[in-house]
Amino acid sequence: QFRIDGRSAFVTGAASGLGLAFAEAMAEAGCAVTLSDRDGEGAEREAARLAQQGAEARAAALDVTDRAAMAAAVDAHVAAFGGLDILFANAGIDTGAGFWNPAGHRNPEGQVDTYDPERWDRSIAVNLTGIYNTIRDGVRAMKAAGRGGSVIVTSSNAAVVNEPIVGLAYMPAKAAVKHLVEHLGLELAEFGIRVNAIAPGPFVTNIGGGWLKKDPQARKKWDSLVPLGRVAEPCQIKPLALYLASDASNYMTGAHLMIDGGMAL
Ligand code: NAD
Numbered sequence: 001q002f003r004i005d006g007r008s009a010f011v012t013g014a015a016s017g018l019g020l021a022f023a024e025a026m027a028e029a030g031c032a033v034t035l036s037d038r039d040g041e042g043a044e045r046e047a048a049r050l051a052q053q054g055a056e057a058r059a060a061a062l063d064v065t066d067r068a069a070m071a072a073a074v075d076a077h078v079a080a081f082g083g084l085d086i087l088f089a090n091a092g093i094d095t096g097a098g099f100w101n102p103a104g105h106r107n108p109e110g111q112v113d114t115y116d117p118e119r120w121d122r123s124i125a126v127n128l129t130g131i132y133n134t135i136r137d138g139v140r141a142m143k144a145a146g147r148g149g150s151v152i153v154t155s156s157n158a159a160v161v162n163e164p165i166v167g168l169a170y171m172p173a174k175a176a177v178k179h180l181v182e183h184l185g186l187e188l189a190e191f192g193i194r195v196n197a198i199a200p201g202p203f204v205t206n207i208g209g210g211w212l213k214k215d216p217q218a219r220k221k222w223d224s225l226v227p228l229g230r231v232a233e234p235c236q237i238k239p240l241a242l243y244l245a246s247d248a249s250n251y252m253t254g255a256h257l258m259i260d261g262g263m264a265l
Contacts, residue, residue: 007086009026013154016205017207038061060076074138083145088152089135089152091134139188153196153197155256196256197257204219
């Protein structure tokens with residue numbers, strides 16, 4: 001039931017962090033994969049590495065806010081692999097340096113009256129509209145192939161709990177993503193297209209300045225705040241990704257699955 005060999009997956013934000021772990025999980029299970037990222041060189045590098053390990057992997061330089069580029073990248077994926085079965089709408093940003101900041105101070109980018117509105121616009125453009133752009137073209141390709149599919153969206157535990165360490169727009173964007181996933185789970189069920197969200201807690205990636213990577217104090221602090229006692233490495237997300245991508249989860253849609261060491265409890 002966990003088998004996905006012979007299928008193909010498209011991942012946004014795949015040059016690093018959780019997106020790269022998703023791409024690796026797909027490749028390790030024998031699924032062809034497109035690694036897309038606004039960092040085109042990074043996507044190329046990682047796709048070449050996976051190809052060297054025997055995977056069918058290709059890269060696409062793609063900013064998720066660019067609808068024309070998104071449509072072209074999905075079309076190129078379909079042309080290369082003969083369809084699209086699994087879509088990871090993953091690319092996301094924090095506009096400031098607040099994410100897992102060791103100081104853990106509140107409102108790192110200012111309060112509502114001082115926060116730069118351009119940060120709001122950028123965060124919503126990537127974290128919410130970028131997810132919509134990705135799903136829009138991915139679903140178009142899935143419907144055209146007529147064999148269903150699995151859409152997996154990267155949300156955050158910040159969709160459901162208040163985490164004032166991140167930029168002001170990040171939480172409302174992720175909360176809207178959760179709602180979008182629930183709506184699309186319903187809308188796309190009749191096409192056999194399932195839509196689910198992964199909602200991570202603290203994972204050691206580059207987001208928001210990469211505090212957990214670069215600062216041992218930050219890591220120690222957040223280790224101590226997680227009920228299971230530690231922040232997570234990106235590879236720890238792979239089993240959940242494979243579960244949602246495969247038929248093992250064939251009765252699950254519209255779900256918002258927390259993987260946060262119990263932080264939101
Ligand atoms: P990351 O910074 O390591 O990776 C994000 C990747 O997305 C990068 O390769 C970046 O180049 C790419 N990207 C950013 N903006 C893009 C755009 N406009 N178009 C295309 N690519 C773009 O961070 P990550 O932690 O792996 O983030 C992945 C997802 O996980 C995000 O949606 C983030 O909100 C979510 N998330 C992360 C954590 C965490 O602790 N790491 C927690 C909750 C949610």
